[in-house]
């Protein structure tokens with residue numbers, strides 16, 4: 001055991017009637033599994049995280065009633081059958097030595113449901129439905145439904161409940177004037193506005209007894225106009241404690257806030273300073289959260305006295321064993337959450353089951369299994385980008401003898417470019433993880449070696465993961481000295497002039513634009529700069545934590561124009577929950593975004609474009625440098641050459657399909673192939 005490296009994280013936490021084995025809470029995440037009703041799968045998912053060391057797991061949000069569900073049909077404990085199903089999960093978690101609390105999530109006006117209810121009939125900016133204003137009787141019903149959910153949770157074997165009072169959901173909507181315009185005893189004064197959450201906690205406690213965990217998730221910085229002052233936050237926390245809560249968990253920002261709170265460009269542990277302000281003001285343990293993704297960060301946050309416990313959510317998708325590996329000296333084997341949201345939150349918001357970009361087994365544990373190979377084979381994998389790396393590692397882990405080739409002198413492929421983008425520093429950790437896994441699984445790595453067909457002939461299986469090449473957009477003048485490819489800029493460090501036009505506004509066009517405007521200094525690694533850029537202020541001085549003078553972005557390093565041919569909003573196909581952040585970042589940095597162009601030609605003055613099918617309105621985009629980011633085409637020359645020699649390789653990743661390629665698809669495809677080789 002190597003717990004001594006993280007002494008704060010591995011200190012048990014005595015709650016009086018029960019003890020948590022360490023200071024790590026697995027925070028609530030909606031996975032979509034509960035709505036599927038595959039309870040063995042759900043039990044396997046949570047059981048793995050309990051075995052992997054989480055002291056206390058919080059489930060995805062369960063609706064206390066139909067009107068409060070995040071969407072119509074959202075899961076909850078509505079019947080005896082539901083209770084019996086949840087018991088399968090709680091039993092499994094207990095068998096694995098863990099504890100589990102059920103989150104009660106009433107969405108209020110955020111419910112994607114025409115029957116949604118709220119303190120006042122004010123539509124949220126992120127929902128199409130105007131909520132119904134509750135009357136006294138309606139409020140009483142909501143409280144009773146919370147209490148019923150809590151008692152049923154206890155019946156289902158949960159160790160506790162988390163009452164969701166933050167992120168702009170129902171209870172939070174009562175707390176702030178922004179959404180509560182009532183003039184009765186549930187609105188107006190602060191005392192009236194916090195009456196509902198306190199009633200919910202008090203009555204839940206009375207119903208469940210003393211030896212049951214009640215976590216209250218409290219919004220410590222709303223990041224919306226008219227949010228709570230910090231004095232109000234402290235008052236609420238103290239009253240929540242008096243009402244019977246066991247633990248206070250931190251909520252950061254409403255869902256409608258225009259400040260990123262968990263994306264990869266948010267600095268690690270970016271909000272723990274907010275929770276720290278509450279330390280010493282209440283007698284019960286306080287949990288902090290958001291962008292805590294490694295044991296080092298977790299331990300440091302606790303050592304700094306920011307909280308009594310940390311919440312990590314997505315890191316448990318990336319690696320169910322994050323805590324266990326930190327405990328027993330396998331730190332370098334932890335698959336890191338890179339906070340991309342691509343397979344978790346983006347899936348949730350697209351109605352798909354959550355999983356993880358770096359761990360395709362997350363939520364698919366029962367289906368995607370890595371069994372020891374019945375017959376060990378020799379396997380050649382060509383290409384050490386995400387697809388090749390994942391194949392090599394999983395195949396070797398299963399007992400195959402794997403050789404991995406790459407013509408580059410380092411692993412990573414496109415990841416090696418992504419890691420250079422400001423705000424994508426987490427990719428460094430992912431590459432480091434792949435390196436450690438290659439070593440641990442005994443893959444023979446041949447870097448700086450372009451594989452040829454003759455080198456691949458003796459293998460039982462050949463996997464081609466040779467990735468992509470930049471597409472040639474064929475624009476007259478593109479061979480001029482003022483034109484660069486994105487690889488020249490990102491990897492080659494080519495000199496770029498002051499005025500830049502970027503051809504192509506996909507993932508790479510946006511990345512290159514961010515690289516250029518931020519050049520030299522990444523706000524993701526400088527918390528104070530990041531707070532200034534996004535207008536995050538001190539909630540002790542500014543209600544809700546919004547800086548009075550708004551975002552103060554630093555001057556961009558280049559004047560950038562980003563272009564695409566499609567006549568639609570640029571960045572439309574970026575991540576569902578993160579695209580807005582990329583667009584807002586570039587907008588703040590004065591990047592001009594132009595869609596619907598035809599690229600006519602490039603000359604010494606810059607890029608000449610026209611608009612529409614009739615090629616009207618000829619326009620010069622003045623630029624010192626033009627950068628080509630026009631997408632990718634598959635690199636299949638080796639695959640084709642092998643076919644000619646009678647060898648049929650497996651072709652995966654970008655070599656298989658280049659369009660809108662991303663690492664999620666590549667790693668998923670690779671893992672599924674490696675599981676059956």
Ligand code: NAP
Pocket residue numbers: 414471472473503504505506507508509511563564565566573574575629630631632659660661662663
């Ligand atoms: P892409 O997303 O497919 O975008 C290609 C861009 O090039 C589009 O803007 C397209 O717009 C333009 N284009 C296509 N054909 C063209 C042509 N013949 N002439 C001129 N322009 C052309 O590809 P990408 O930008 O290379 O991005 C893929 C990469 O982004 C992957 O490596 C992925 O990992 C990374 N990435 C993905 C995400 C994500 O959210 N999924 C985020 C960041 C980075 P028009 O056709 O309208 O001109």
Ligand code: SF4
Pocket residue numbers: 314315317318336337338339340341342343344345355356357358359
């Ligand atoms: Fe983290 Fe991305 Fe995995 Fe989500 S998909 S858990 S953000 S690495």
